[in-house]
Every structure is written in structure tokens, then in C-alpha cells.
Amino acid sequence: MATPHQPRRNDTRRRIQDVALELFAQQGYEKTSLREIAEHLDVTKAALYYHFKTKEDILVSIADDLAAPVAELITWAGGQPRTLETKQEMLRRYSDILWGASRFFRFIQENQATVRDLSIGESLKNNLHGLNSLLRDEDSSMTAQVRCITALFAMHAGMFAMQNIEGDPEEKRAAVLEVALDLVAQAEAPSAVTG
The missing domain is CATH 1.10.10.60 (Homeodomain-like)
Incomplete structure (x- = not known):
């Protein structure tokens, strides 16, 4: 109680x-x-x-609070069939997580050297690796695998790039997500698997 x-x-x-x-x-x-x-x-x-x-304790607590939804997403996606629909839903959910924690991810972007040296760096890297492994299929072509990896990076980079572009925040978020969804869809296209 x-x-x-x-x-x-x-x-x-x-x-x-x-x-x-x-x-x-x-x-x-x-x-x-x-x-x-x-x-x-x-x-x-x-x-x-x-x-x-310590201030590292504060930063670790913030990272832990924000890592929990990513861990839940990885668990959810790991229990789903490896279909295009699952991968796209995973990206939609990850978009919600990213944009909900935009201040933290902006901090990470601007303090990369510090983050690398702190314990949170390894945790963030492991989460990104977990998401990546669920998005890409190792038996796909190299081009398809690169598209899936790029979808995640596009979501991260898009958050920062869109700060300097005028417009509605939700419209900018939707545009970034659309690019990521398109990359994964292209990776699943028949020509991407064979070529």
C-alpha cells in the first residue's frame, strides 16, 4: 500500500x-x-x-525510466510474427517513445562523448541493437538490411533535423515516421530480398 x-x-x-x-x-x-x-x-x-x-545517479534514473518502454517494446515485438505489419507497428510505437522523451534524446545527441563513458551508453546501445535485430532479417539482402537499420537511424536523426524546420510538431513527427515506415516496406519488397 x-x-x-x-x-x-x-x-x-x-x-x-x-x-x-x-x-x-x-x-x-x-x-x-x-x-x-x-x-x-x-x-x-x-x-x-x-x-x-551523484549527477550520474540522476542521469541513470532518467535513462532507466525511459528504457523501460523500449524494453517492453522489444519484448512485445519479439513475441510477434516477423511480418511487415509487426515491424511497422514497432516503428510506430518507437516513434511514440522517442518523441515522448525528446529532451533526453536531444541531451544524448549533444553529449555523445559523455554518454559513451557512462553506464547508460551501453544500455542505450543494447536497446538499439535489440530493436535493429527485430527489424532486419539476416537472410535478406544487404540492401534490405541497411534499409531496416536506416529506418531506426532516420527516426533518431529526424528528431534533431526537424527542430530547425518550421511546421507543426505532429506533422514533422508523422513525416519522420513515414520515411522510416517506407524504408522497412522497401526492405520487405521482393526485389530487396533477392537483390
């Missing part, structure tokens, strides 16, 4: 994550201190330590 304090603790944890992620994105992970995070939250460092001992 949840205590009356549990929702408040989760709210505080989420606020810390939000403020930290905003600061990491604005000024870089390396240049952000726990003291600055505490100041932006208007709490003492001791209060911050109650929830997180």
Missing part, C-alpha cells in the same frame, strides 16, 4: 530529473554540478542527496 508520502517523493524525484536534464542539455553534463541542480530546485544539496548521491 502506498503511503501518503510516496506520491510526493515521486514528484520530487521527477522534478529533480526534469531540472537536471534541462541543465545538462543547456550547459552540458560535465559543466553542471549538483549544487546548481539544487539551486534551480531551491533546495539544499542535502535534500538533493536524499534522492540522488
Whole structure:
């Protein structure tokens, strides 16, 4: 049974994550201190330590929270038939996850060297590998396999590229997804399997 304090603790944890992620994105992970995070939250460092001992702990908690839906997607897709419809549904669901966590993925893009050196880098790489292995068929042509891999990268790259293009956010998201869906459909076409 949840205590009356549990929702408040989760709210505080989420606020810390939000403020930290905003600061990491604005000024870089390396240049952000726990003291600055505490100041932006208007709490003492001791209060911050109650929830997180280090800024890496904060970043790992954010990555863990966002990795859970990807792990669920991989589990779901792994239990489905390897059809075009399954692959396209997987991309649709992944699009929801990506765009729902756009600030985090923007942070990753802008702090790639740091992410590589932290424990979250391996976790993110494993998730991407898991998605990729469910999208591509190893017995397909090399071109078909490249199309499937490119579909995932197009979704990631599209998120960042579309920031500088005017337009409705949902329309931009739909355009990126459409490109990824087309790539997977082309990979499944008969000529892609044999040629």
C-alpha cells in the first residue's frame, strides 16, 4: 500500500530529473554540478542527496525510466510474427517513445562523448541493437538490411533535423515516421530480398 508520502517523493524525484536534464542539455553534463541542480530546485544539496548521491545517479534514473518502454517494446515485438505489419507497428510505437522523451534524446545527441563513458551508453546501445535485430532479417539482402537499420537511424536523426524546420510538431513527427515506415516496406519488397 502506498503511503501518503510516496506520491510526493515521486514528484520530487521527477522534478529533480526534469531540472537536471534541462541543465545538462543547456550547459552540458560535465559543466553542471549538483549544487546548481539544487539551486534551480531551491533546495539544499542535502535534500538533493536524499534522492540522488551523484549527477550520474540522476542521469541513470532518467535513462532507466525511459528504457523501460523500449524494453517492453522489444519484448512485445519479439513475441510477434516477423511480418511487415509487426515491424511497422514497432516503428510506430518507437516513434511514440522517442518523441515522448525528446529532451533526453536531444541531451544524448549533444553529449555523445559523455554518454559513451557512462553506464547508460551501453544500455542505450543494447536497446538499439535489440530493436535493429527485430527489424532486419539476416537472410535478406544487404540492401534490405541497411534499409531496416536506416529506418531506426532516420527516426533518431529526424528528431534533431526537424527542430530547425518550421511546421507543426505532429506533422514533422508523422513525416519522420513515414520515411522510416517506407524504408522497412522497401526492405520487405521482393526485389530487396533477392537483390
